[in-house]
Amino acid sequence: MIHITARLHQDDNGAAHVAIYATDPDHAASSEPSPFPCGVLTMSPAAGAELVARVQAGESEQTITPEQAAHVLWHFDATGGMEPGSFTQALITTIASADRTNMLRMAAIYPGYVGACNLAQNHEDGIRVLQGLARQMLVPAPQDGGEHRG
Incomplete structure (x- = not known):
């Protein structure tokens, strides 16, 4: 199962930057997230906080419809x-x-x-x-x- 984590950083201009980290314990030597994000999104602080909360709640866990x-x-x-x-x-x-x-x-x-x-x-x-x-x-x-x- 692929695990996704996100971290929120706010810059001096008030923009939020959400760094997305993904790990695949089945194919990695460590189950720890990579120190390098696989993507960074820029958005408002409120939207960034909501996205991080959703990821932390497991909403983006691998769910196949x-x-x-x-x-x-x-x-x-x-x-x-x-x-x-x-x-x-x-x-x-x-x-x-x-x-x-x-x-x-x-x-x-x-x-x-x-x-x-x-x-x-x-x-x-x-x-x-x-x-x-x-x-x-x-x-x-x-x-x-x-x-x-x-």
Whole structure:
């Protein structure tokens, strides 16, 4: 699992700079974040503080949505895939062909797609896991008290 951390720094002009750090304990000698950020974003102090809080709360942890799973399955020509739009197709192609350093950089912004590509490419049962996630798109949500009405 890729871990993402963020640190907030404010400059003399009042702008916030959020440094994004990503580590992949499965492929690194240490589980400590790199001393060098994989990205720096400049924003208002309030927006920077909100982003850091969201990262610290784990909101950007690798969570793969059913739609992301279906898009990645389509890319790998697997059953259960759904064709994404042209931007998402290019994004998945880029992620799937990226080296570890660039994949970690993209994980800071697109954790679900990076996680799904990682499953498809590096885990024996990754396609099966993604197919299970993608199937969730086909299950109708329960209505009125949690019962499904067929």
